[in-house]
Amino acid sequence: DAKTTQPPSMDCAEGRAANLPCNHSTISGNEYVYWYRQIHSQGPQYIIHGLKNNETNEMASLIITEDRKSSTLILPHATLRDTAVYYCILRSSNTGKLIFGQGTTLQVKP
Amino acid sequence: EAGVVQSPRYKIIEKKQPVAFWCNPISGHNTLYWYRQNLGQGPELLIRYENEEAVDDSQLPKDRFSAERLKGVDSTLKIQPAELGDSAVYLCASSLGDRGYEQYFGPGTRLTVT
Numbered sequence: 001d002a003k004t005t006q007p008p009s010m011d012c013a014e015g016r017a018a019n020l021p022c023n024h025s026t027i028s029g030n031e032y033v034y035w036y037r038q039i040h041s042q043g044p045q046y047i048i049h050g051l052k053n054n055e056t057n058e059m060a061s062l063i064i065t066e067d068r069k070s071s072t073l074i075l076p077h078a079t080l081r082d083t084a085v086y087y088c089i090l091r092s093s094n095t096g097k098l099i100f101g102q103g104t105t106l107q108v109k110p
Numbered sequence: 111e112a113g114v115v116q117s118p119r120y121k122i123i124e125k126k127q128p129v130a131f132w133c134n135p136i137s138g139h140n141t142l143y144w145y146r147q148n149l150g151q152g153p154e155l156l157i158r159y160e161n162e163e164a165v166d167d168s169q170l171p172k173d174r175f176s177a178e179r180l181k182g183v184d185s186t187l188k189i190q191p192a193e194l195g196d197s198a199v200y201l202c203a204s205s206l207g208d209r210g211y212e213q214y215f216g217p218g219t220r221l222t223v224t
Contacts, residue, residue: 043114043201043215044153087152096209097166100152 003027004088006104012082014110018075022088025069030093033064035073037084038103044087047073078108112136114216116202122222128190131219135183135204142179143213144170144187145201153201158208159185165208192223 005023012018024033034049048055048062050071055062061074075082087103115134123129135142140161145153156175158166161182170177174193179185189196199218205211 041217043203043217044213045215046212093209096207097155098153098213100154102150102152 009105011107012078018078020073023070031090033071034089034091036087039084083108116216120220126191130188133185133202139204141205141208143203147199197223
C-alpha cells in the first residue's frame with residue numbers, strides 16, 4: 001500500500017514556482033523518496049529522488065525535512081506543459097518496488 | 111534513444127474475448143515491468159522480469175492473465191478471457207536493473223472491454 005499522503009489537486013500560475021508537498025511519516029531508513037509525473041495519455045516520467053539530502057536536477061528540486069517525514073517537490077518556473085499528475089513514492093532499497101498512490105493533479109494556469 | 115514502445119495504443123474488445131499487448135523495452139534494459147492503471151488511480155505492478163525470468167508475479171491474476179518475455183527482450187501480456195473489470199491502461203516499463211535505477215515507461219495500451 002502507498003505510504004505517502006499528497007493533496008489531490010493544486011493550481012499554479014505559469015512562471016511561478018510550484019511547490020508540491022508529500023507526507024511520509026512512516027518512512028523507513030532504507031526508503032528513498034521518488035517523484036514521478038504523468039502527463040495526460042502518457043506513461044509516468046521520472047523526475048527526481050533523494051534519501052536525506054536535498055537534491056536538484058534540470059527538472060526540479062527536492063527538499064526533504066530533517067526527520068524525513070515529509071518532502072516538497074519544487075518546479076521553479078512552472079509552464080503549461082508541467083500540468084500533470086505528480087506521484088510521491090517511497091521506494092525500498094531492498095525491493096526496488098514503486099508503489100504509486102493517487103498523486104497530486106497540478107494544473108498550471110496562464 | 112528510442113523509448114519503451116507499446117502496441118497497440120488502443121484496443122476495444124467484447125468480454126470473454128482474448129487480447130494481447132506487446133512491449134519493446136529500451137535497448138540494454140534487463141528489467142521489464144507490466145503495470146495496470148485504473149481510471150483515476152496510480153499504476154499497480156502486475157509482473158516484473160529480470161531478463162527472461164519472471165521474478166515477481168504476485169499481483170498477476172493467473173487465472174486469466176499470462177505474460178512472457180522470450181529471449182529477455184520483448185514481452186507480451188495476454189488476457190483470456192477478458193472481463194469488464196479489465197478495462198484499464200496497461201503500461202510497460204523497463205530499467206537497467208531493479209534497485210536504484212529509474213524506470214522508463216511506455217505510453218500504455220488503453221483497453222476497453224464492452
